[in-house]
Amino acid sequence: MSDEKTRPRAQDTGRAPLRSVSRRGSKMRRRLSGLLALGVALVAVGGLYTVFTPEPDQAIAADPAIVREGQQIYDNSCITCHGSNLQGVGGRGPSLVGVGEASVYYQVSTGRMPLAAQGAAAERKPPRYDERQIDALGAFIQANGGGPVLPAERGEALRGEELGRGGELFRLNCASCHNFTGRGGALSQGKFAPNLDPANESQIYAAMLSGPANMPTFADSQLSPEEKRDIIGYIKSVSSNNTGANPGGNGLGGFGPVPEGIVAFFVGLAALIGISLWIGSRQ
Incomplete structure (x- = not known):
């Protein structure tokens, strides 16, 4: 009886090794699946970083x-x-x-x-x-x-072709300081908006991106690159250096209606004085 109690049964000696082998196999599969999932996650993160990181x-x-x-x-x-x-x-x-x-x-x-x-x-x-x-x-x-x-293009390659849209955008965003034709003007506290005639295309584009002095910056979400190019095209089309843009006569500095109004005022005033003197002489 004592020998039968102490001796392991045949069915017990056969099952114990099978259970240990199955446990080791399941652990190995879990480790392999974990490493595989980690590898997939690393590849995905690397791909997302490559896509969304600017070059x-x-x-x-x-x-x-x-x-x-x-x-x-x-x-x-x-x-x-x-x-x-x-x-x-x-x-x-x-x-x-x-x-x-x-x-x-x-x-x-x-x-x-x-x-x-x-x-x-x-x-x-x-x-x-x-x-x-x-x-x-x-x-x-x-x-x-x-x-x-700055964009890779330089010079005339930065000029847009939609001059009408460029003029409208310039009047909305720039004319309050640079005048209607980009000749500049005085600002408060001794500051001034510069004349845009000497500026080349890259300098105008850079100014819109960087906002020097009192000038605001215009990100691509505010003015798209195409709109910036159209503004540059308009500025160059009305520049005093563009001889083809002058329809003739005296441009009066290209400042728009202000000098024209002053000239009309003084011419009209002189005409009124002359007429008054003529009427007085007749009487």
Whole structure:
């Protein structure tokens, strides 16, 4: 009886190994399924990151030497006012983080930067750097601070063809400061809106993206790239440099109805005085 109690039964010795093997197999399947799910999740996250992350500037990614050249220009001419990390220096210059290459192109290509002297508004002057140096400086600012970038097109390629729509958009968004034909005008506190005749197409586009001085910024959600091009096309069509836009006669500076009204006022006043004198002489 004691031997039969202590001796394991045949059916028990046969089932125990089968249960342990099945448990190990189920654990292995769970681990494999978990690793597979993790792999699928990682691939999905990587795909979403690739789709929704904006592509870096190709010129910056392709040629880091341009960024290094821009850093040398920055260290020589800009670091005193804008800081070693683009953070700005109080009382000297604002932060450049987020301004992008668009702002750099506008400010430097128009000669407003480097700033000659502090004032209510920076005036246009001959630029200190050539186009390559300006692009290099913009590449450095873009690589370290980010912000709006200019389109690849330059010159007349930025002019839209819908001049009627461009004129309407210009009158709605720009004429209150720049006048109806882009000749500029005085603002409050000694500031002024500049004449747009000397500005090239890229400078006008960059100004709409960066909003220099008192000018508001116009993101693509406010003015689409096509609408910006139409505005540029309209500005160039009424520019004093466009000889084909002048129908003849004296343009009176292209300021619109104001100088024309002044001329009409003085001509009419002189005519009234002459008529009054003539009537008095007859009496």
